[in-house]
């Protein structure tokens with residue numbers, strides 16, 4: 621059995637989330653856009669959680685964390701912009717450097733796909749990935765996403781789409 625579990629983000633996650641994000645800041649910034657420096661404080665993370673939970677309450681976001689057997693946060697995965705456009709949402713995920721290579725992003729994305737279909741009744745998920753992010757592209761392709769378009773420019777970005785049957 622996997623020693624990791626996926627659960628919804630909670631208001632009481634402030635300290636654990638700050639520790640996770642601060643420890644992995646450099647790692648994340650080498651793959652995805654940097655956060656506002658103001659994020660990296662207890663108040664900054666508390667505001668961030670408030671924003672995500674407000675989005676969850678109105679059904680536009682579904683924020684999840686992955687924790688290890690010691691209740692340490694080792695990853696995050698979110699559905700964003702749910703129902704915008706209708707029946708669609710964007711996926712996002714990040715795994716701490718030490719926890720990479722264990723299949724956690726794949727597990728988290730499969731969980732998001734299930735929530736998207738069963739809870740939110742969505743029929744399409746999209747993801748935006750920098751073309752050079754080979755690990756993330758592999759995770760998306762393994763979960764059935766198909767690369768649709770690559771933006772031009774210095775940092776080429778790829779749009780991936782997953783079409784899901786409607787029930």
Ligand SMILES: CC(C)(COP(=O)(O)OP(=O)(O)OC[C@H]1O[C@@H](n2cnc3c(N)ncnc32)[C@H](O)[C@@H]1OP(=O)(O)O)[C@@H](O)C(=O)NCCC(=O)NCCS
Pocket residue numbers: 647648651652713714715716719720721722723724725726727747748749750753754755756758759
């Ligand atoms: C991309 C990321 C989410 C992958 O997380 P993970 O938990 O290691 O992913 P998984 O273990 O489920 O699968 C990753 C796969 O990519 C492979 N991989 C990772 N980096 C690779 C690279 N540079 N070249 C080739 N393959 C690579 C791994 O070997 C693994 O494949 P395998 O299971 O066949 O061995 C993680 O590295 C991360 O959070 N990066 C920083 C933030 C980020 O990029 N988020 C995604 C934004 S779209």
